[in-house]
Every structure is written in structure tokens, then in C-alpha cells.
Amino acid sequence: xxxxxxxxxxxxxxxxxxxxxxxxxxxxxxxxxGLWSTENFVIHVLRLPRTALAVAAGLALGLAGxxxxxxxxxxxxxxxxxxxxxxxxxxxxxxxxLGASVFLGETVGAAFALFAVIALAREQGPIAFVLYGxxxxxxxxxxxxxxxxxxxxxxxxxxxxWLSGSxxxxxxxxxxxxxxxxxxxGLIVLWRARELRTLWLGDDVMIGLGVHLPLLRFTxxxxxxxLTAGATLAVGPIGFLAFTAAPLxxxxxxxxxxxxxxxxxxxxxxxTAADLAARLIAPLVTLPTGLIMTLIxxxxxxxxxxxxxxxxx
Amino acid sequence: xxxxxxxxxxxxxxxxxxxxxxxxxxxxxDVGITGIIGPNGCGKSTLLRCLGGLATPENGSVRLRGVxxxxxxxxxxxxxxxxxxxxxxxxADMTVEGVVAKGRTPWRKAFLPSSRADRDAVNQALETxxxxxxxxxxxxxxxxxxxxxxxxxxxxxxxxxxxLLDEPTSYLDLPHQIRLMQLxxxxxxxxxxxxxxxxxxxxxxxxxxxxxxxxxxxxxxLVCAGPPSEVLTPKTVMQLYGLRAQVHPDPVFAxxxxxxxx
Numbered sequence: 001x002x003x004x005x006x007x008x009x010x011x012x013x014x015x016x017x018x019x020x021x022x023x024x025x026x027x028x029x030x031x032x033x034g035l036w037s038t039e040n041f042v043i044h045v046l047r048l049p050r051t052a053l054a055v056a057a058g059l060a061l062g063l064a065g066x067x068x069x070x071x072x073x074x075x076x077x078x079x080x081x082x083x084x085x086x087x088x089x090x091x092x093x094x095x096x097x098l099g100a101s102v103f104l105g106e107t108v109g110a111a112f113a114l115f116a117v118i119a120l121a122r123e124q125g126p127i128a129f130v131l132y133g134x135x136x137x138x139x140x141x142x143x144x145x146x147x148x149x150x151x152x153x154x155x156x157x158x159x160x161x162w163l164s165g166s167x168x169x170x171x172x173x174x175x176x177x178x179x180x181x182x183x184x185x186g187l188i189v190l191w192r193a194r195e196l197r198t199l200w201l202g203d204d205v206m207i208g209l210g211v212h213l214p215l216l217r218f219t220x221x222x223x224x225x226x227l228t229a230g231a232t233l234a235v236g237p238i239g240f241l242a243f244t245a246a247p248l249x250x251x252x253x254x255x256x257x258x259x260x261x262x263x264x265x266x267x268x269x270x271x272t273a274a275d276l277a278a279r280l281i282a283p284l285v286t287l288p289t290g291l292i293m294t295l296i297x298x299x300x301x302x303x304x305x306x307x308x309x310x311x312x313x
Numbered sequence: 314x315x316x317x318x319x320x321x322x323x324x325x326x327x328x329x330x331x332x333x334x335x336x337x338x339x340x341x342x343d344v345g346i347t348g349i350i351g352p353n354g355c356g357k358s359t360l361l362r363c364l365g366g367l368a369t370p371e372n373g374s375v376r377l378r379g380v381x382x383x384x385x386x387x388x389x390x391x392x393x394x395x396x397x398x399x400x401x402x403x404x405a406d407m408t409v410e411g412v413v414a415k416g417r418t419p420w421r422k423a424f425l426p427s428s429r430a431d432r433d434a435v436n437q438a439l440e441t442x443x444x445x446x447x448x449x450x451x452x453x454x455x456x457x458x459x460x461x462x463x464x465x466x467x468x469x470x471x472x473x474x475x476x477l478l479d480e481p482t483s484y485l486d487l488p489h490q491i492r493l494m495q496l497x498x499x500x501x502x503x504x505x506x507x508x509x510x511x512x513x514x515x516x517x518x519x520x521x522x523x524x525x526x527x528x529x530x531x532x533x534x535l536v537c538a539g540p541p542s543e544v545l546t547p548k549t550v551m552q553l554y555g556l557r558a559q560v561h562p563d564p565v566f567a568x569x570x571x572x573x574x575x
Contacts, residue, residue: 202401204396205396208396209471210388255406
């Protein structure tokens with residue numbers, strides 16, 4: 001079976017499970033009927049918006065991560081590890097303070113972080129890229145906190161929840177908008193699939209195959225910035241999702257690198273599962289989904305570094 | 314004289330601050346395998362990169378059968394010239410077939426799945442390189458010789474007239490070096506195919522045995538060009554490498570072999 005079909009089926013099952021699960025479990029028949037009757041409070045108000053948003057944001061972050069990893073040939077260089085998500089958050093807070101569009105703020109923030117990392121780490125190898133990224137991300141996080149401290153109390157509470165990556169206040173309109181953005185990104189990926197398929201092969205091989213490298217870089221970095229900004233706006237800064245999605249998708253489905261669509265689907269699976277877990281573990285308090293994602297992703301980062309060390313040893 | 318395969322005129326190229334070629338001109342004759350030889354750092358790889366359009370010269374032109382390749386679009390160029398660097402990077406989950414299929418990049422159409430022609434080209438490339446049975450293997454699970462064949466299969470799937478290879482035999486043991494050069498020979502000698510290979514080589518014995526033309530470079534200058542038996546002489550070995558040597562034909566193939574006297 002094709003990797004994309006495998007992962008789509010898995011995502012379908014997970015979405016159904018996410019709609020069934022929660023404080024009260026629904027039987028499949030109830031979920032099915034609930035989907036078609038807009039009066040069903042549990043499905044339409046409580047679970048569907050969250051799940052739809054988890055799917056859309058997961059798709060966006062999974063795709064962004066796989067694009068970035070492929071372009072830099074660096075499994076660590078994902079928007080969450082190299083400071084894009086943190087840059088987007090800073091842009092978000094600053095836009096709020098200035099009364100500007102938050103999406104614009106996030107895009108500018110993410111683009112600025114990306115530009116800073118690329119300019120700083122120029123030709124210094126993959127580790128430097130990641131270290132500068134961590135530095136840029138930490139700076140953006142600190143600046144975000146400083147700005148937050150000067151905000152009114154109500155804003156602080158609201159923003160702290162957003163900053164921890166929560167899907168508690170999801171609505172279908174946001175999910176729909178983000179999903180639209182993801183579909184557009186997917187179409188661009190299909191349009192440029194010829195070139196994007198050569199990601200990971202390195203500059204020389206790519207040029208030899210007729211890839212217009214500057215154009216491809218611009219396309220990939222543009223997509224990564226917009227996808228990261230959109231997803232962060234919708235669900236807050238979710239860590240480790242973009243980082244884990246692509247390698248996990250390849251391991252589970254056997255997809256060939258760069259595995260862009262499998263990575264997107266895996267991102268959606270992960271975030272949907274993390275959100276379901278957040279709701280199951282603490283049904284009454286709003287446990288942030290981003291926290292669950294970190295609980296899954298951070299150990300994976302440690303495992304990744306450990307296995308890399310064993311490979312070289 | 315027949316039209317040369319590559320016509321290089323007044324080429325000036327720098328790598329960073331270092332000037333590699335200055336006003337370099339050369340003609341590579343239209344023969345099956347052209348070997349580029351010379352000491353380390355003499356600009357062999359840079360010349361190959363210029364032929365493949367990977368390095369942008371500051372000045373001068375490289376023409377392939379009269380067409381200035383600097384003026385071709387990347388896709389148009391990649392349909393005529395395939396290039397393989399010395400060590401293409403490998404990711405753990407790449408399969409042989411997956412890598413070979415990437416050779417179809419310049420022929421693929423946006424929004425469309427791979428065509429019949431794409432699949433045929435991939436199968437043919439796998440067959441020619443004897444990788445059919447290994448098609449689903451991961452690249453990291455292959456031996457050095459098999460992996461090198463997989464990259465050559467990718468270049469074959471590109472269906473170009475010219476294939477440029479940067480030291481494909483380094484890191485291979487002697488039998489694998491011979492097998493690889495035999496494969497290249499087979500590619501250019503095949504009936505009905507007008508294929509040309511330009512290859513950077515270190516081993517002079519291998520180069521002399523399998524190449525139709527040898528191009529000797531030293532310090533960004535053309536030292537010699539022509540059939541191995543004419544080019545490999547004590548004089549050119551001294552000019553190229555600064556090494557006193559005798560050159561005698563080998564007893565099996567009567568190809569010139571360099572015997573250093575130092």
C-alpha cells in the first residue's frame with residue numbers, strides 16, 4: 001500500500017477516535033449521527049473544532065518540518081528547533097501590542113528568525129545551524145516573556161495559555177482557514193514536486209538534475225514560514241511536532257525521503273493523538289496539547305542524538 | 314577537425330578567493346570516454362563542474378556541440394548533461410529504485426505521476442547497471458561498488474547524451490574499479506547510443522586502459538590532450554606531477570603504464 005494511503009487511513013481512524021473519546025466516550029454510531037446533526041453539543045462544539053484544528057495544524061507543521069529538513073539535509077533543522085515558532089510567537093505578541101494583524105506579525109516574526117539563523121550560520125555546517133537556531137529561539141522567547149510582563153493581567157492569562165500550545169478555544173473558522181492554507185501549500189508542493197523530490201540529495205546532485213536551486217530555496221523557505229506562522233497562530237507554539245513528523249512517517253510507512261505528504265499526515269496524526277491524550281488525562285482542566293507533544297517529542301530528540309552518537313562511534 | 318564535444322573558451326573561474334582557471338581554453342574531442350587527469354588541486358573537479366554548469370565562470374564560455382551551456386535553462390541542460398559529484402550524500406531510508414527514479418527529474422511534468430517513459434527509463438537503467446535484484450534495497454545496505462552503480466543508474470535514467478563523473482573509482486577496490494570502468498565502456502560502446510562520458514580519474518593505469526582521450530591538467534593549465542598512448546610519456550608525467558618516470562606498455566592490453574623512478 002502507498003505510504004500516503006496508509007497514513008491517511010491511520011489519520012481517519014484517529015480522528016474518529018478523537019471524536020469518540022473525551023470525558024464521556026461515544027459509540028461509533030453516535031459519533032456518526034452527531035457529525036450530521038449540528039445540534040450535537042459534544043461533537044460540534046466540544047470535539048470537532050479541536051480535532052479539526054489539530055489535523056490542520058498538524059498537517060502544516062509536519063509539512064513545514066519535512067521541507068526544512070530536506071532543504072538543509074539536517075534532521076534537526078525544523079521550525080520548532082531553529083526558532084521559527086518562537087519568532088512567530090514574538091511577532092504575535094508584538095502585533096497584539098501594536099494593534100496590527102497577528103498573522104502578519106507571526107509571518108514577519110518567523111521570517112525574521114529564519115533569516116537571522118541563515119545569515120548567522122552561513123556555511124558553518126549543520127550543528128552551527130541548529131545552535132544559532134536555538135539561540136535565536138531563546139532570544140525570541142525571552143523577548144516574548146519581557147513584553148508579556150508589561151501586559152494587563154487578563155492578557156497575560158490568555159497569552160500564557162496560547163503560549164503553551166492549547167487547542168481548548170478552537171473554533172471551526174480558524175480550523176477552516178488554516179486548512180485552506182494547507183491545501184494551497186499542498187498544491188504548490190504538487191506543482192513543484194519534480195524539484196522537491198530531490199531534497200536531501202545535496203546541492204550538486206540537485207543542480208545536476210536540473211533543479212533551479214535559488215528558486216527552490218525561496219519556495220521552500222516561503223512555504224515553511226507561512227505554514228509555521230499559520231499553525232502557530234491557530235494553536236500556539238507547539239514544539240517537537242515538525243521535528244518528529246517526517247522521520248516517524250518514513251519509519252512507519254516506508255516512504256522515500258523527502259516524504260513531504262507522509263510527514264504532513266503524520267504531523268496531523270501526532271497532534272490529533274496528543275490532543276486526545278490531553279483531553280483524556282485531564283478532562284476538567286485544560287491541559288495544553290503542546291505539553292503532551294513535548295512529552296512525546298523531547299524524549300525522541302534525546303533518542304535521536306543518542307542513536308546518532310552510536311552510529312558514529 | 315570534427316566538431317569537439319566540449320569547446321571551452323577563455324574560461325576564468327574562482328573558488329572563493331582562489332583563482333582556479335584564468336583564460337583557460339581547451340577542446341574535448343568527441344570520443345566515448347574522456348579522462349581528466351592531474352595532481353590534487355589542479356582543477357580537475359572544477360573543470361568538470363564547469364562542463365556540467367555547476368560552477369558559474371566569471372568569464373568565458375563552455376559549449377556542448379556548439380551550444381553555450383551557460384545560456385541553457387537548468388532543465389534543458391539537465392536533459393543533455395548528467396553530473397555526479399564524488400560522494401553524493403546518502404540518507405538512511407533511500408532505496409536504490411527511489412534514487413534512480415530521481416534521475417527522471419528533468420523529464421517529469423508538474424502535477425502528473427511518473428509516465429510510462431519514466432518507468433521504462435528507470436527499469437532500463439537498473440538493468441544496465443545490474444541492480445534489478447537490489448532495487449528495493451536501501452542505499453546504506455549496499456557495498457561501495459553497488460552504491461556507485463546506483464548513482465550511475467540515476468544518471469542513466471536521466472537519459473542524457475553526456476555523463477560527467479567525478480572520481481567514481483575512488484574508495485573502490487581494484488576489481489570494483491575494473492567492473493565500474495567496464496560498465497562505463499559498455500555505456501559508450503553500446504550500439505545505437507551516442508553516449509559520452511567525461512570522468513575525473515586518479516589512477517593513471519585505469520585511465521590509460523579505459524579512456525579514449527586523456528586530458529592532463531596542472532595548476533589550471535592544459536598540459537596535454539589526446540589518446541593515452543600519445544599523452545602518457547615521461548615528459549608529460551614530469552610536467553603534470555613533477556615525477557621522474559618511465560612509461561611502458563602493459564603486457565596484457567599494451568596500454569601505457571607509468572613506472573615512477575623515484
